[in-house]
Amino acid sequence: MNEPHVSPGGRGRPVRFGDAWMTFEMHPPHRVVTLGGELFVYEAPGLRAALDQAITEDSGDLILSTLEVSSLDSTCLGALMGAVTRLRQAPGHxxxxxxxxxxxxxxxxxxxxxxxxDLYPTVNAALLAASKPLTQTQSSPSDRACAAPRTATRHDTRAAPAPASTL
Known part of the structure; x- marks a missing residue:
C-alpha cells in the first residue's frame, strides 16, 4: 500500500495514493492539506497516516480542503474523526x-x-478563523456560506405549485 509522506514545509507535487491525491502547504503554524479524487476504504490508511504525521509535526490547526474530492466513504470519515480526536488530545486547542x-x-x-x-467555504476563511484566538463565546462556523440558492427541479416535491387552471 502506498502511504504518503507529508513533506515538512512548502507546497509539493501531489502525492498519489490509490485513487486519491494530496498536497501539503504550510501557513505557520497551520498546515493546509488538499485532497482530491475518490476516498474509499483502500485510501483510508494513507489518509490516516498523512493526517497523523501532520498532527505530530505541526503545532497549529489542520486545514483539510476536500473541494477536489468526488466521493468519500465511511472508512475515510472515520479517519477524519480520528484526526479530530488526536488534535483535541494534542497540547493547545x-x-x-x-x-x-x-x-x-x-x-x-x-x-x-x-x-x-468546523466547515468553511474557502481555505482563506479557514486560515482566518485559525489565526483568531478562541473565546468561550465563539461558536463553530456556519456552513451557510456554502449553501447554494435553492432551485426547484422536476423531482423536487417542495417546488412551487403549478398555477391553478381556470375552468
Missing amino acids: RVLRVVDCGPVAKILRLTGLTEVL
Missing part, C-alpha cells in the same frame, strides 16, 4: 477545519458531523 462546499460538505451535514467539525 487545535482544530480540524474542513474546507468544502460540495459532496463532502453534504455528507458531513447529513451525518451530523458538522456538529464536531
Whole structure:
C-alpha cells in the first residue's frame, strides 16, 4: 500500500495514493492539506497516516480542503474523526477545519458531523478563523456560506405549485 509522506514545509507535487491525491502547504503554524479524487476504504490508511504525521509535526490547526474530492466513504470519515480526536488530545486547542462546499460538505451535514467539525467555504476563511484566538463565546462556523440558492427541479416535491387552471 502506498502511504504518503507529508513533506515538512512548502507546497509539493501531489502525492498519489490509490485513487486519491494530496498536497501539503504550510501557513505557520497551520498546515493546509488538499485532497482530491475518490476516498474509499483502500485510501483510508494513507489518509490516516498523512493526517497523523501532520498532527505530530505541526503545532497549529489542520486545514483539510476536500473541494477536489468526488466521493468519500465511511472508512475515510472515520479517519477524519480520528484526526479530530488526536488534535483535541494534542497540547493547545487545535482544530480540524474542513474546507468544502460540495459532496463532502453534504455528507458531513447529513451525518451530523458538522456538529464536531468546523466547515468553511474557502481555505482563506479557514486560515482566518485559525489565526483568531478562541473565546468561550465563539461558536463553530456556519456552513451557510456554502449553501447554494435553492432551485426547484422536476423531482423536487417542495417546488412551487403549478398555477391553478381556470375552468
